[in-house]
Amino acid sequence: xxxxxxxxxxxxxxxxxxxxxLQPKASVTLVGDEPEAPYSRMAIPYFLVKQIAEQGxxxxxxxxxxxxxxxxxxxxxxxxxxxxxxxxTLAGGDKLAYDNLLIxxxxxxxxxxxxxxxxxxxxxxxxxxxxxxxAATAKPGARVVLMGAGFIGCIIxxxxxxxxxxxxxxxMEGRMVPxxxxxxxxxxxxxxxxxxxxxxxxxxxxxxIEKHGNALRVVLNSGATVDVDLVVSATGVRPxxxxxxxxxxxxxxxxxxxxxxxxxxxxxxxxxDVAQGIDFSTGEYSVQAIQPTAADHGQLAARxxxxxxxxxxRGCVNMNVLDTLGLISSSFGLWMGKAGGDxxxxxxxxxxxxxxxxFEDDVLVxxxxxxxxxxxxxxxxLIQTKTRLGAWKDKLVADPxxxxxxxxxxxxxxxxxxxxxx
Amino acid sequence: MLKALQLEPEKCTGCLQCEMACSFENEGVxxxxxxxxxxFNFHDEGRFAPYxxxxxxxxxxxxxxxxxxIVINPKTGAKDVLESVCVxxxxxxxxxxxxxxxxxxxxxxxxxxxxxxxxxxCASACPTGAITYVDAEHTGxxxxxAHAAQSIPKA
Ligand SMILES: Cc1cc2nc3c(=O)[nH]c(=O)nc-3n(C[C@H](O)[C@H](O)[C@H](O)COP(=O)(O)OP(=O)(O)OC[C@H]3O[C@@H](n4cnc5c(N)ncnc54)[C@H](O)[C@@H]3O)c2cc1C
Ligand code: SF4
Numbered sequence: 001x002x003x004x005x006x007x008x009x010x011x012x013x014x015x016x017x018x019x020x021x022l023q024p025k026a027s028v029t030l031v032g033d034e035p036e037a038p039y040s041r042m043a044i045p046y047f048l049v050k051q052i053a054e055q056g057x058x059x060x061x062x063x064x065x066x067x068x069x070x071x072x073x074x075x076x077x078x079x080x081x082x083x084x085x086x087x088x089t090l091a092g093g094d095k096l097a098y099d100n101l102l103i104x105x106x107x108x109x110x111x112x113x114x115x116x117x118x119x120x121x122x123x124x125x126x127x128x129x130x131x132x133x134x135a136a137t138a139k140p141g142a143r144v145v146l147m148g149a150g151f152i153g154c155i156i157x158x159x160x161x162x163x164x165x166x167x168x169x170x171x172m173e174g175r176m177v178p179x180x181x182x183x184x185x186x187x188x189x190x191x192x193x194x195x196x197x198x199x200x201x202x203x204x205x206x207x208x209i210e211k212h213g214n215a216l217r218v219v220l221n222s223g224a225t226v227d228v229d230l231v232v233s234a235t236g237v238r239p240x241x242x243x244x245x246x247x248x249x250x251x252x253x254x255x256x257x258x259x260x261x262x263x264x265x266x267x268x269x270x271x272x273d274v275a276q277g278i279d280f281s282t283g284e285y286s287v288q289a290i291q292p293t294a295a296d297h298g299q300l301a302a303r304x305x306x307x308x309x310x311x312x313x314r315g316c317v318n319m320n321v322l323d324t325l326g327l328i329s330s331s332f333g334l335w336m337g338k339a340g341g342d343x344x345x346x347x348x349x350x351x352x353x354x355x356x357x358x359f360e361d362d363v364l365v366x367x368x369x370x371x372x373x374x375x376x377x378x379x380x381x382l383i384q385t386k387t388r389l390g391a392w393k394d395k396l397v398a399d400p401x402x403x404x405x406x407x408x409x410x411x412x413x414x415x416x417x418x419x420x421x422x
Numbered sequence: 423m424l425k426a427l428q429l430e431p432e433k434c435t436g437c438l439q440c441e442m443a444c445s446f447e448n449e450g451v452x453x454x455x456x457x458x459x460x461x462f463n464f465h466d467e468g469r470f471a472p473y474x475x476x477x478x479x480x481x482x483x484x485x486x487x488x489x490x491x492i493v494i495n496p497k498t499g500a501k502d503v504l505e506s507v508c509v510x511x512x513x514x515x516x517x518x519x520x521x522x523x524x525x526x527x528x529x530x531x532x533x534x535x536x537x538x539x540x541x542x543x544c545a546s547a548c549p550t551g552a553i554t555y556v557d558a559e560h561t562g563x564x565x566x567x568a569h570a571a572q573s574i575p576k577a
Binding site: 010014040042043046051052056057058059060061291292295296299319320321323326328330332373374375376377378379380381384385403404405407408409 | 460462463464471473482485486488489490507509510511512513514515516517518519520521522523524525526527530
């Protein structure tokens with residue numbers, strides 16, 4: 001059996017390792033086009049603030065990790081897919097045959113159609129190569145504009161601000177992290193940033209970027225201009241589906257997969273940022289583009305490629321955690337609520353504390369938190385187990401912080417704990 | 423044979439000796455807020471429940487970590503956080519469905535129960551036997567874990 005995995009990000013690496021574990025004799029090849037050891041994009045912010053060296057971003061820490069597991073790693077771009085011949089064409093013309101193929105090519109930043117977006121000094125923050133470029137410029141005293149305050153933008157925001165640069169953030173929508181947080185939370189994060197010396201313009205667009213002497217001039221739709229040394233663009237990402245274009249593989253936003261992470265070609269699977277998998281909360285297929293989902297997809301796809309029965313994709317809970325200059329926020333599932341559902345809320349603006357729970361009947365379906373660092377994961381647990389909270393729902397409405405008690409009382413119903421906490 | 427923490431809330435009197443012992447053993451201070459085991463107070467019922475990581479087989483935290491900072495300790499079977507590798511991204515804290523991995527802003531890293539390397543201080547400190555360190559196959563424990571695991575569908 002010849003397994004080939006395209007993309008050496010977390011999804012591809014976990015898949016390759018899982019394949020090796022399940023099928024000790026199969027051939028496993030991992031093809032990635034970045035000139036780096038397999039690394040984690042998520043670690044880039046910590047590299048930017050010099051908390052870790054480049055090596056600290058690597059997904060696996062020993063040089064012989066893949067060789068020891070007899071996983072062949074190729075640093076090549078896959079340029080062609082011939083489904084009939086079950087064969088890939090690599091950059092340079094080499095061919096690579098497969099029995100089972102996993103496409104884990106991730107996503108890439110979209111470049112907004114703004115005059116000047118291609119000027120030197122304008123960059124995205126997606127790869128280690130980008131990070132090296134940013135680290136060389138974003139130093140104390142440097143002036144930086146960050147375009148986009150979505151999830152990825154906000155993660156980079158922290159690193160850019162910590163690097164000592166003077167930072168201005170420009171977000172098109174009316175609040176920060178609009179696809180992860182509601183108005184209350186998004187605006188509290190904005191207030192927090194402003195209090196911590198970061199200028200944030202929401203409901204504002206960048207109209208153009210112009211060369212201005214040795215610097216760049218960023219023209220906003222308000223007419224105002226900001227002169228900077230660096231523009232970091234974080235205006236969204238798009239799945240890398242070009243490889244399967246015209247191949248007959250079904251795509252929508254991303255590559256469409258079934259409950260086995262399989263595409264409409266039974267020998268081709270997809271996982272991670274490039275795959276349109278099941279969202280646990282909506283039951284619909286969507287691209288989540290987050291690390292935990294990439295990891296889950298990779299493992300599931302591999303189990304199915306190895307022929308395991310019953311390894312069914314039941315949906316991933318969409319979830320995010322952010323640290324914005326020390327203000328920690330998270331959101332889970334249907335944080336925006338569900339029609340016909342109800343909610344519980346605790347808000348303390350002065351102390352930057354917020355907890356919002358969304359219910360359907362007596363089941364937790366979504367949550368948003370600010371300033372919560374203890375036992376946050378239980379929000380995921382309650383959502384994913386669809387635990388019926390019974391009488392605990394009213395207790396949570398009265399005091400949403402009692403999530404852990406609600407969880408313990410509702411789930412520890414066997415063994416020594418039977419009935420004790422009912 | 424691997425051992426595990428057995429928690430019996432019906433024996434807990436809420437004295438918080440376990441939290442004190444844990445924070446002292448792991449952080450060098452007597453500060454319950456730094457403890458990796460937590461006693462939950464059900465004031466309406468006058469009951470208490472000690473709770474911490476069950477070292478579950480799924481290891482959601484370990485699989486979600488982007489930099490391999492959570493590893494299985496071969497001696498204890500615990501999922502240990504390697505502080506030198508952890509970047510403090512907190513993804514494990516939202517991935518753990520039991521809420522037992524917590525971020526510590528002072529260190530910029532996460533902390534979770536590591537069974538104190540095989541001699542858990544909480545179990546030694548508990549005066550009522552509500553926390554004991556027993557063979558993992560001891561009756562009930564496997565069932566409790568199986569229950570915890572089953573209740574959460576794999577993605
Ligand atoms: C700065 C930053 C911070 C982030 N922080 C978080 C966070 O805090 N939490 C979170 O959940 N997520 C975060 N993310 C998102 C997270 O990194 C992604 O969801 C994750 O990397 C997806 O993994 P993947 O394996 O699907 O794709 P990727 O990691 O993108 O890996 C895909 C690989 O495939 C390669 N490839 C593409 N096409 C080809 C081809 N034709 N041939 C060969 N190779 C190819 C790509 O170059 C890439 O190396 C962050 C992302 C960035 C950029
Ligand atoms: S906080 Fe540390 S241990 Fe947890 S996922 Fe991030 S790097 Fe790994």
